[in-house]
Amino acid sequence: MENIDTFISKLEDIFSVKVDFKINYVKSRDEMDKVLKRKTESWLVGTAREGQIYIFPKELFPKVSNQHSEKDFEPVLRHEIVHLFIHKAFGRGPAWFDEGLACILAGQKKKLPNENPDPTELIKGEDFRKAENPYGKSMKLVLNLLKAI
Numbered sequence: 001m002e003n004i005d006t007f008i009s010k011l012e013d014i015f016s017v018k019v020d021f022k023i024n025y026v027k028s029r030d031e032m033d034k035v036l037k038r039k040t041e042s043w044l045v046g047t048a049r050e051g052q053i054y055i056f057p058k059e060l061f062p063k064v065s066n067q068h069s070e071k072d073f074e075p076v077l078r079h080e081i082v083h084l085f086i087h088k089a090f091g092r093g094p095a096w097f098d099e100g101l102a103c104i105l106a107g108q109k110k111k112l113p114n115e116n117p118d119p120t121e122l123i124k125g126e127d128f129r130k131a132e133n134p135y136g137k138s139m140k141l142v143l144n145l146l147k148a149i
């Protein structure tokens with residue numbers, strides 16, 4: 001995969017916007033809970049909000065999460081960068097669009113469901129977090145849109 005600067009240039013072309021952001025390294029799960037103002041799930045290792053990225057340092061990934069290893073750091077960072085571009089270009093859309101597109105552009109691999117997901121259960125963030133395999137379902141919904149073009 002291309003380096004991060006090339007990746008950002010590619011996103012500037014795709015979205016026709018530039019995003020000026022800082023990466024804030026979060027040192028503990030408690031600190032992440034404070035950033036998001038809620039108890040965060042153990043799989044959550046990064047977030048993009050108000051034009052900023054909050055992410056655990058690579059070496060903390062396996063310690064703060066039961067689902068992530070150090071090799072996930074770069075794809076997650078790319079995923080969060082894509083969110084900043086989506087938010088600046090389109091604002092906040094449905095969670096499935098935001099998450100599906102972020103996963104696809106970040107090159108993340110998720111298990112796609114066989115059947116077509118119901119997008120209405122993946123509109124809001126809180127519903128998204130409760131759904132089963134929400135990232136895979138969201139990727140499938142965005143891929144279906146792309147296939148339809």
Ligand SMILES: [Zn+2]
Nearest residue numbers: 079083099102
């Ligand atoms: Zn995301």
